[in-house]
Amino acid sequence: MQIRLKWKAFIAAFLFSTAPVTLAQADPPKQLRIAVIIGNGPESAWDGTFLEALERVKKAKPHDLTITTKVSDPLWGNDVESAMRLYAQSGQFDIIWGHSTYSDQIAQLKDEFPDLMFVMTGSGNAPLGGNVYWNYKRVHEPAYLLGVLAGHATTSGVVGSVGTLPADDVNDEINAFFAGARSVNPGIVTKVAFIQSWYDPAKAAEYMNSQIAAGVDVMFSLVDNFSPCDEHKETVVCIGNFRDDWQRSPRILSAPLALWDPDIERLVDVWYDHEANGTPYAGNTQMLWSTMAEGGAAVASFHGRESLVPAKAIAAFEAAKAAYDAGKLQIPLDVSLPVSK
Numbered sequence: 001m002q003i004r005l006k007w008k009a010f011i012a013a014f015l016f017s018t019a020p021v022t023l024a025q026a027d028p029p030k031q032l033r034i035a036v037i038i039g040n041g042p043e044s045a046w047d048g049t050f051l052e053a054l055e056r057v058k059k060a061k062p063h064d065l066t067i068t069t070k071v072s073d074p075l076w077g078n079d080v081e082s083a084m085r086l087y088a089q090s091g092q093f094d095i096i097w098g099h100s101t102y103s104d105q106i107a108q109l110k111d112e113f114p115d116l117m118f119v120m121t122g123s124g125n126a127p128l129g130g131n132v133y134w135n136y137k138r139v140h141e142p143a144y145l146l147g148v149l150a151g152h153a154t155t156s157g158v159v160g161s162v163g164t165l166p167a168d169d170v171n172d173e174i175n176a177f178f179a180g181a182r183s184v185n186p187g188i189v190t191k192v193a194f195i196q197s198w199y200d201p202a203k204a205a206e207y208m209n210s211q212i213a214a215g216v217d218v219m220f221s222l223v224d225n226f227s228p229c230d231e232h233k234e235t236v237v238c239i240g241n242f243r244d245d246w247q248r249s250p251r252i253l254s255a256p257l258a259l260w261d262p263d264i265e266r267l268v269d270v271w272y273d274h275e276a277n278g279t280p281y282a283g284n285t286q287m288l289w290s291t292m293a294e295g296g297a298a299v300a301s302f303h304g305r306e307s308l309v310p311a312k313a314i315a316a317f318e319a320a321k322a323a324y325d326a327g328k329l330q331i332p333l334d335v336s337l338p339v340s341k
Contacts, residue, residue: 028276029065032094032268035087036071037080039100040198045224045242045258047074050099050121053260062265063272081105088113095271101125106132117271117281123168127285133270135263136289138169139242140176141324142256142299143220144331146239147180148320149254150218151188152313153237154181160191160216161338162207162223164198168287168335170222173241173256175334177220178341184316191216192338201225212236226252237308244300253308255300262290292324 036054038047051071058067070093072083080102087093088109095117098106101124110118110132120128121135128134150159159181161174178190191211195203204223211219212232219229222241229238229251240246240255273279290296299321306314323329 028063029272032065032067032271033092034067034069034095034097035084035093036069037075037083037096037098037100037102038072039074039076041074042071044199045245046122046198047099049243049258050260053264056261057264057268060265062268065268065272067268081108084109084118088116094275095119095267097121103128103132103134117267117274118283119267123170129283129285131281132283133267133281134284134287135267136169136287137258137260137263137296138172138289138291138333139256139258139297140172140333141292141331142297143173144176144180145299145317145320145324146220146254146256147177147182148184149180149309149313149317150177150220150239151181151183151185152316153309154185154188154218156215156217157185157187158189158191158215159218159220160193160208160211160214161220162204162211163192163194163338164222165196166194166337170194171335171338172333174220174222174338175336176331177239178338179332179334180320181218189215189341190338191340195223199224201227240300246300246303246305250305251308253305254302257298257300259290259296259298262295266290 040047042048042051054069075083084096084105087096097119099121101122102120103125106118106120107128110128110130114131116131118132119135120132122137125134161177163170163174174192181188191214193207195207204225205228208219208221208228212228217235218237220239226238226249229236229249233251236251238249238252240252242258244255244257246252274281292298320329324331
């Protein structure tokens with residue numbers, strides 16, 4: 001109830017702080033107004049990396065657009081549809097951007113507001129098409145490269161990963177990490193567990209500690225908790241996920257990075273083409289993401305911590321990355337449920 005009252009007060013204050021405005025759209029348009037609905041908050045890697053990218057795109061001013069944004073409090077369920085409806089009815093936004101699994105809510109609104117562009121993000125969404133675009137993010141390519149590093153770095157022969165929920169865009173990076181490790185160390189043992197939540201630090205620590213006790217000495221953590229890395233600093237090296245969290249623990253070597261900039265720019269281009277040229281919306285019904293080669297993902301800097309692993313591990317990583325950059329390494333996409341082997 002407290003969250004519901006908070007976002008209602010937030011939206012009401014914004015919508016009624018100014019009188020309704022009817023804009024005579026110039027050709028080409030000069031302003032783009034985006035309402036963003038998030039599910040977790042900027043402190044989470046999923047929302048935080050997106051919001052940071054959105055600010056970068058705003059500063060870049062694609063098509064010389066002045067882009068303004070309004071970001072909601074974290075919302076789920078019926079609150080999402082209510083917030084989207086208020087934003088749509090206000091007439092003050094051009095795109096309503098749902099940065100999570102919001103296809104059920106958008107489906108109730110898209111036909112009622114055909115001139116608005118809607119965006120939904122990530123796995124668990126149903127394809128809607130029309131004025132609804134399905135944004136996606138994969139970081140399996142940098143995860144694979146870091147797996148190559150892990151395959152050479154492990155001394156126990158056991159690498160592990162603790163994930164959030166077994167979703168398509170979680171499974172892909174865990175499988176890629178393990179595949180990279182096996183590509184250089186076929187006999188490696190892999191351990192995987194899911195905390196069955198998008199955020200549960202206590203369970204994350206429990207599962208990570210359990211894997212470390214079972215011999216894991218290179219840990220790929222997707223669960224936003226690095227305390228076990230510090231607790232076992234003599235025996236484990238940790239790989240983060242989605243953002244560069246190197247300052248959170250001296251045992252974090254790197255991470256696959258999620259870079260949303262090209263995805264945002266692509267959808268801004270779609271909106272601009274619709275507004276400037278009258279091109280009808282034709283939302284994608286298949287998952288669409290930007291690859292690492294296209295700037296949609298990257299490997300975080302080692303920040304001078306190369307000594308955490310043997311020199312051969314760094315050399316193998318650099319060789320694999322060079323092969324990828326040259327187009328000589330094709331990294332497989334595997335979204336099946338990861339299992340311990």
